[in-house]
Amino acid sequence: MWLKSLVVLALCALLEAKSKDKIKSTNLSLEDYKDKAKDVLSSSTYEYIKKGSLRKSTEKSNKKAFKDILIRPHYFVDVSNISTSTNILDKDVIWPVGIGPTAMHRLAHLDGEVASALAAGAQGSIFVLSSFSTASIEEVAEQAPDTIKWFQMYIYKNRSINMDFMKRAEKAGYKAIVITVDAPVHGKTYLKYPDFDLPPNLSLSNFVGITDRPSQTVSSSFTIEDLKWILSSTSLPVIAKGVLTKEGAKIVRDAGCTGVIVSNHGGRQLDGTPSSIESLPEVVRAVGKDITVMFDSGIRGGDDVFKAIALGAKYVFIGRPVFYGLAVEGQKGVEGVLDTLKQELENVMALSGCASLSDVKRDRVVHWKYYQGLLRNGDEL
Numbered sequence: 001m002w003l004k005s006l007v008v009l010a011l012c013a014l015l016e017a018k019s020k021d022k023i024k025s026t027n028l029s030l031e032d033y034k035d036k037a038k039d040v041l042s043s044s045t046y047e048y049i050k051k052g053s054l055r056k057s058t059e060k061s062n063k064k065a066f067k068d069i070l071i072r073p074h075y076f077v078d079v080s081n082i083s084t085s086t087n088i089l090d091k092d093v094i095w096p097v098g099i100g101p102t103a104m105h106r107l108a109h110l111d112g113e114v115a116s117a118l119a120a121g122a123q124g125s126i127f128v129l130s131s132f133s134t135a136s137i138e139e140v141a142e143q144a145p146d147t148i149k150w151f152q153m154y155i156y157k158n159r160s161i162n163m164d165f166m167k168r169a170e171k172a173g174y175k176a177i178v179i180t181v182d183a184p185v186h187g188k189t190y191l192k193y194p195d196f197d198l199p200p201n202l203s204l205s206n207f208v209g210i211t212d213r214p215s216q217t218v219s220s221s222f223t224i225e226d227l228k229w230i231l232s233s234t235s236l237p238v239i240a241k242g243v244l245t246k247e248g249a250k251i252v253r254d255a256g257c258t259g260v261i262v263s264n265h266g267g268r269q270l271d272g273t274p275s276s277i278e279s280l281p282e283v284v285r286a287v288g289k290d291i292t293v294m295f296d297s298g299i300r301g302g303d304d305v306f307k308a309i310a311l312g313a314k315y316v317f318i319g320r321p322v323f324y325g326l327a328v329e330g331q332k333g334v335e336g337v338l339d340t341l342k343q344e345l346e347n348v349m350a351l352s353g354c355a356s357l358s359d360v361k362r363d364r365v366v367h368w369k370y371y372q373g374l375l376r377n378g379d380e381l
Helices: 002-026 031-039 041-051 057-067 113-120 135-141 159-169 224-233 247-254 276-287 300-312 320-352 371-375
Strands: 069-071 087-088 092-093 097-099 124-129 148-153 178-182 239-242 259-260 290-296 315-318 366-368
Touching: 002 247, 031 135, 031 320, 041 320, 057 276, 057 300, 069 092, 069 300, 087 178, 097 113, 113 124, 113 135, 113 148, 113 247, 113 320, 124 315, 135 159, 148 259, 159 224, 159 315, 224 239, 224 247, 239 247, 239 290, 247 259, 247 276, 276 290, 276 300, 300 315, 300 320, 300 366, 315 320, 366 371
Parallel strands: 097 124, 097 315, 124 148, 148 178, 178 239, 239 259, 259 290, 290 315
Antiparallel strands: 069 366, 087 092
16 A cells, blocks of 8 residues: 555656646746757857847847836726737737748758748747748748748849749748848858858758859849839738838838838847837837838847837837747747747736737837936926
8 A cells, every 4th residue: 555655656746847847848038048049059050140240239239228118007907808919911910929030940950940930820920931041932831831921032133033032932822022121231240150151951942943142142232123123023012121210111111012120130230220129119100100010129028029019010020039949949949939928928918907909009118218307307206
């Protein structure tokens, strides 16, 4: 009898230990995923993922600027049923966070973009495939058919590459074309491993069969006429990514773009620009009633998502955290990153008195200097 009791106790202890391990592995912040990824990735790959241009001032300000924005909660609101659903490009989605275009996911995990796209689909997110991906347009479409997919590209010196990519994306069921407009040349970086390149077992899959070298294809003579040509050459909605100013936003609106993504390329291009979150209100005021305004650069928690939505973003994309999730546990890791953001967003909405995204309005956030001004005027905090 005593032996049976010992066995039962041992099984209970084992189950409890496994339960704790499960809780530990799924109860991770985005910073936790970053720390774990550092232990998994090679030093050169980790540096490539987190790099910023020049002195990294923009990369750093992307995160700092979020901290300078404070949430002003409302009270006596029924938040027993939180709804994060929204509509983007006439498509109903269950929450406003997706995976933005980032190159070479197979640097972090061999399943690469396929795993990221599957994770996005599992979490109800949009997935934007980079043209510089290590899984092709067709492979991602075939392996993740139920995920909402957009395709990103640059303006290339050889327009036939753009035409080829657009036709392939249309045929494969992608729902939008994203044109990156803030990278006519590469931002200057100072790296410990400056000669970083793809391992020989990986390739930029979309360029297989294209004789132009991918690293030399992007046009630095990109003008608004090129964007208009893109708009006239595809049946899909076109979104301009990398706009930080009202002037730029008006140009892409007037050209015919369906949407704009306020972004500074995660601080990897022009250093010394405003953070994306500081630039967002200007763009929203300029074109927010005419085209869909979206956002990326610096999102590291559900509170950041909340702040971006409050300042007028219709949808938000993440980049680096996807790589960290991939490195830690492939598709499950990316799902974990997205689930963390979803749980945090719902928690922040509840605690701030917002039952739905329509409640997350401009008056729910304020810059910390607002309270400094109250002090100067003799008001109480």
